[in-house]
Structure formats: structure tokens, C-alpha cells
Amino acid sequence: MYAFEYHKPTSLKDAAALASANAEGKFLSGGHTLLPAMKLRLAGPSALVDLNGIAELKGIRRDGDKLVIGALSRHHEVATSDVVKAAIPTLAEMVGTIGDPAVRHRGTIGGSIANNDPSADYAAAAMALGATVVTDRRRIAADDYFQGLFTTALDEGEIVTAVEFPIPRRMGYAKFRNPASRYALCGVCVAETAAGEIRVSVVGAGANGVFRATAMEEALKGSFAADALKGVSVDAGEMASDIHADQDYRAHLVGVMARRAVASAK
Numbered sequence: 001m002y003a004f005e006y007h008k009p010t011s012l013k014d015a016a017a018l019a020s021a022n023a024e025g026k027f028l029s030g031g032h033t034l035l036p037a038m039k040l041r042l043a044g045p046s047a048l049v050d051l052n053g054i055a056e057l058k059g060i061r062r063d064g065d066k067l068v069i070g071a072l073s074r075h076h077e078v079a080t081s082d083v084v085k086a087a088i089p090t091l092a093e094m095v096g097t098i099g100d101p102a103v104r105h106r107g108t109i110g111g112s113i114a115n116n117d118p119s120a121d122y123a124a125a126a127m128a129l130g131a132t133v134v135t136d137r138r139r140i141a142a143d144d145y146f147q148g149l150f151t152t153a154l155d156e157g158e159i160v161t162a163v164e165f166p167i168p169r170r171m172g173y174a175k176f177r178n179p180a181s182r183y184a185l186c187g188v189c190v191a192e193t194a195a196g197e198i199r200v201s202v203v204g205a206g207a208n209g210v211f212r213a214t215a216m217e218e219a220l221k222g223s224f225a226a227d228a229l230k231g232v233s234v235d236a237g238e239m240a241s242d243i244h245a246d247q248d249y250r251a252h253l254v255g256v257m258a259r260r261a262v263a264s265a266k
Contacts, residue, residue, distance in 0.1 A: 002044035010053045012136050012159060019157040022047040027159065029072060029111035032103060057110065057161055062087050065194060067165040071110025075099070078109060088129075089266060090171040094121050094189075097175070099182050110160040113145075116152050118209040118240070119183035124173065126163060127201035127210055128189035134162040149209045168193050170224075172265030174257040175204065178244055185245050186253035188213070190261040192224060200258060205250040207240045216258055226259040 005022070009015040019025060025047035026034055037043035051057060057072040060081050067087045069078060078084055079096035098104055098121055112122045113133060125131070126142040133140045136159045145153045154160070168191045175187030184204035191199050198220045200213040219232045236251035245253070 001038050002041060004038075004045055005047040006050065007047060008050040008053045010055075012054060012056060012161065015049055015051060015054060015159060016136060016157060018047070018049045019159075022049070025049055027051055027114070029114075030074075030107035032099075032107050032111070033115050033117070051110075051159070060084060062167075063164075065167050067091070067167060068162055069109055069165070070162050071108060071113075071160045073109050075104040075107045075109070076101075079104065087167050088165060088171060090173055090264075091125055091129075091165065094125060094173045097121070097177075097182075109163055113163060114152065114154060114160050116146060116150050116209065117183070118149050118206065119185075119187070119204040121173075121175070121184065121187055121203065122163075123210040124184075124187050124189035124201045124203040125165065125171075127212060128171065128191040128199045129165045129168055130193060130197075130199060131166070132164040133160060134164060135160055143212075146210050151209075166193060169196070170265040172261035172263070174260035174264060176253050176257060186250055186257050188254060188257040188261045190216075190220070190258065190265055192265070198224065202234070202254055202258075205234075205239050205254050207238055211238075213254065213258065220262065224262065224265070226263045229255065229259050229262065 007018050026045040028048045028050045057070050059070040060083050061068050075095050075098045084092045112120050131142045133145045140153050171191040173189045175184040186205040187203045189201045198217045200216040203210045219228045234254045236247045239247040239250040241247045
């Protein structure tokens, strides 16, 4: 690990100022990606700006037809929150499958959204529900926020403060997990929004990260049932391929997980 400065501000204003003063610095929330990279000397930020002391980044609440989750909310807090369970029960169940207990008690929604790992579950929920990522500067629609592998619409020094999830009529999620890492080899989230829009998102399988399966969305408009997806597929050429699963297998998994997600929607 390379030498670095450590800062722990107690306000967003101070955090933003520290980021401006440290051009090669990084924000720290859960640290599940950044700290291992630093230990292996794959990352060498000049400073860490620890966001964990900022109270305004915490909290989970329902605000009318939206569920608002503060960026520093731990996965365990989201998974066990009575507010989340009442508003979007599938979201609570989804988050309860992230990693293992150690990961869930430390990892945060803001860190996951900002990192945008292509196999992370939150991206699937955000895309399927048409969520809004709130930062210290603006509001970004999920469709515009996720821009590729580990790539987002965030500008340098911009801080995710919360994620707003519109409460849907129903939502389902199914994933096939790598037994070692527990990341999704393929995860599919299906939702019917309050306005009746059908949205289907996929994580873990796409070569360019999270994406919407538009052909499946069209198929489900006529009938929100697993059988409506029979014969509907994704292009294997657009899937990822690695030592865990090739493109054809991942394309197959998208169809299987999509049907399971629809069948489980509530």
C-alpha cells in the first residue's frame, strides 16, 4: 500500500472541499473495492476522504411515492428496514443476498452505486425501478447514470448522497451467483412501475455492464407472466465471457432468471 493522507469530514461541504484540494484523492464509504485495490498497489490515491462521519448521508425513509435511501446506508440496514420491506419488499430481499454478513454490515448503497461493478445488484434495481441518483450537485436518472463497466455520469469530486426508488406496483429479482464471490453471473430485475411501465434490467451478464432487456419489456406488456418470455432472448454476442461463464451460457441465464423474476414479482 502506498502512503496517503486520511481525512474524515463531518459535512458534505467539507468533504467536497477536501476532494477539491486533493486531485488524486478518493472518497471512502464501505471500502470493499478501494481498500483491497490499495493493498495490492493497484490504486494509490494521494488521500482518502472518509464519508462515514457525515450524518446527512444516512437514513432510510418513505417520501410519498418514493423510497429514499441515504448513500451511507449499509446493505444490512436496507435488507432489514421495515420501511423498505413495506414499500418495496423485493428490494429488501435482493439486498439481503449481497455478499456475506461481513460485506452486508460494511458495504453501502452509495459506494456500490458510485463504483458500478457490472455484477452489483443495486444497479439492477435502480434501472428496473427508474431510480434517481441524488448527488451534492444534481439529480441523475438511472438510465443516464450507468454508462459502462465501472463508469458512471459522476463528475470528478461529485458525491452520491442518496438514491430515490419510485415504489412500483410489483417487482421481482432473480440471480445466479458465483459460489465463491457471490457476485451475480447473471441477475435480472423485472418491475411494473406505478404508471404501468414494464422495465427489465440485467446485471452480471452484459459485456458493458447493466442494461435493459427491451425485447423482454415488450413481451411482458401484453402479459406479465413468465410464459410471455418463452422464445424471447438476448444477443449472446453482447454478453460477457470469462472463466466463470461464456457468452452463450450467460445469454441462456438471462432468459432463465427473467422468467424466475417475473414469477416471483410482488
